[in-house]
Amino acid sequence: MAVAAAFRASDAEASPDYKPSMSASSSRLTFRQPSVIPGFGLTLGLTLTWLGLIVLLPLSALFIKTSELSLERFIAIVTATRTLHALQVSFGLAFGAALINMVFGAIVVWVLVRYDFPGKKIVDALIDIPFALPTAVAGIALTSLYAENGWVGSLLAPLGIQVSFTPLGILVALLFIGLPFVVRTVQPVLADLDQELEDAAASLGATRTQALVRVVLPSVWPALLTGFALAFARAVGEYGSVIFIAGNLPGVSEIAPLLIVIRLEEFRYADATAIATVMLVASFVLLLIINRLQRWAELRGSKHG
Amino acid sequence: MNALDQTPGHPVAHGASEGLPSALEQSHTHAAHRGRPVRTEPRGVRIILTVIALAFVGLFIGLPLVTVFYEAFKRGWQAYVAALVSPDALAAIQLTLIVAVISVVANLLFGLVAAWSIAKFEFPGKSLLITLIDLPFSVSPVVAGLIYVLLFGSQGLFAAYLQAWDIKIIFALPGIVLATIFVTFPFVARELIPLMQEQGTAEEEAAISLGASGLSTFFRVTLPNVKWALLYGVLLCNARAMGEFGAVSVVSGHVRGLTNTMPLHIEILYNEYQFVASFAVASLLALLALVTLIAKTILEHRLAEEDR
Helix, strand or coil: CCHHHHHHHHHHCCCCHHHHHCCCCCCCCCCCCCCCCCCCHHHHHHHHHHHHHHHHHHHHHHHHHCCCCCCCHHHHHHHHHHHHHHHHHHHHHHHHHHHHEEEEEEEHHHHHHHCCCCCCCHHHHCCCCHHEEEHHHHHHHHHHHHHHCCCCCHHHHHHCCCCCCHHHHHHHHHHHHHHHHHHHHHHHHHCCCHHHHHHHHHHHHCHHHHHHHHHEEEEEEEEEEEHHHHHHHHHHHHHHHHHHCCCCCCCCCHHHHHHHHHHHCCHHHHHHHHHHHHHHHHHHHHHHHHHHHHHHHHHHHHHCC | CHHHHHCCCCCCCCCCCCHHHHHHHHHHCCHHHHCCCCCCCCCHHHHHHHHHHHHHHHHHHHHHHHHHHHHHHHHHHHHHHHHHHHHHHHHHHHHHHHHHHHHHHHHHHHHHHHHHHHHHHHCHHHHHHHHHHHHHHHHHHHHEEEEHHHHHHCCCHHHHHHHHHCCCCCCCCCHHHHHHHHHHHHHHHHHHHHHHHHHHCCHHHHHHHHCCCCCHHHHHHHHHHHHHHHHHHHHHHHHHHHHHHHCHHHHHHHCCCCCCCCCHHHHHHHCCCCCCHHHHHHHHHHHHHHHHHHHHHHHHHHHHHHCC
16 A cells, blocks of 8 residues: 555656656657557656666676686686586576476376365465565475474485485475476466367377377477476576575585675675676576477467467 | 267366266267276376375475474464564564565556556567566576676775765665565566556557546556556565565675564574574565465456456
8 A cells, every 4th residue: 555655646746747758759759650648758768777777787797797707717617616516406406396396297287277176276376385485484494394303304314315405405495496387387278278179089089198198288288398497497596495405515515596605705706707697698598498488388379279 | 070979068167076977977988999088087097196286285385384384383472472573583574674665666666667668559679678577587586686796896896986975785775675676676567568468558549539648548547457467466576575585695794683684584593593583584474475375366366357
């Protein structure tokens, strides 16, 4: 409520000189398609300015700082044993977690969309918890739960499985973080899928397995891959939930974002910057791949719809 | 085709269990020579899959959530309340609220402005602009914090100017706010843009051609159309702003009672083995997450009803 009030107040102040500037700027800009709706110049100008100040300028600071390093120095930092290990841990475990999430996420989606059981709505709502629960809270909760004296950890300890303070702990945190990305990407696609296609396949002699593999899977595959990529992208850069449970042993359970923080605390800005650049370029590439996948998924969806 | 015609009355509803036996019987009679049920998996498979799904969600999402409250109340109400009213905890709560209000208002205004320009007009480079707005989602929170240190820190690009004017951004409130705005940047905009694109411009054009000003068109036509989506975006933005850890941790400097937000306070308490106090503060944020999700469920219900 306070937010809405503040918004109205700030707008009332701005309103006197709002109109003239709007019409003046919209008549000057001609590269957009004509429209009677006002405010194009003003809103696009504000959007670009704010985007530039908050996102693009700070991100370019990273590249400016990196370009101050010589190429040899950059390569030396990035290929140092500890850095390579950290990158390996971050990317490797993120990949593993995204893969596990894709498989189990698919099962969760299948059960939520196709089956009925008591408490289904609650389970469905729970899926969103990782989106809303702060990562630090998730981190300490998972650590306690999977520690040797925790509810789950105490069951695993007799089997010789230690989760908290090992790479396995990192995997658990990344599973928590990534699951909703897979479920929420695939769920609407499966829900929209016409079950008559499966009936048709069955009536034409397909077994249930064949119908699932040849009819259902191709339809949800782009969404599954998108969910996988989203979960992977999120997991690669994850920090808060991981550092509590990881144990943070250099070379074993130290993730790349943590190494950036450590280098920063040691005032080794060049090291922090170089590692961050690798991470940022990786996330750019992932973003491009995700965009492609989403477009593919939309095409697939429209073909079937 | 024939086989399809012969099996009418298939339940179209997803996983309607009451409809299953009849569907199974019907398909058996028609596909008997193939010996396969048509619509779903055998009962045993269904039970196994359901158990796997429930176990996975329970193990990795349900139990952690329960753990937060269990650990917070382990030593009873008094210890819980004592942890929350300690001066450091109160300072952290206050700072978190201040940061969240500023970031949410900033992103609310930005989201509305960006959505107006993107959804109501056609111009080249639009999809690139949308991608750039989404960019902060895929940047590691630690990198998000680092870029502001590189700009405003003691070795940063603007260090000389900031020193000359005696302005402190890193290890102070402005840095925390900037980092939080960065990580929550897309939340409101990405809720509004698709909805406003879908709604098109016909209603606004009608209002304008009837003589309404741009502002009154916005407040009387556009805003009522997107109010639930806007509220939804604000809720998610707020949850993330209050809970942001990585980015804020890099720029805050961890000064107790001054630059510690709630998530940072949780970390410090946890590292000092004050588990009950740590989980007590954590339970507040977990409660916020639960309230956010309940509100989200209600809002989605409202949105679906308005669609009808």
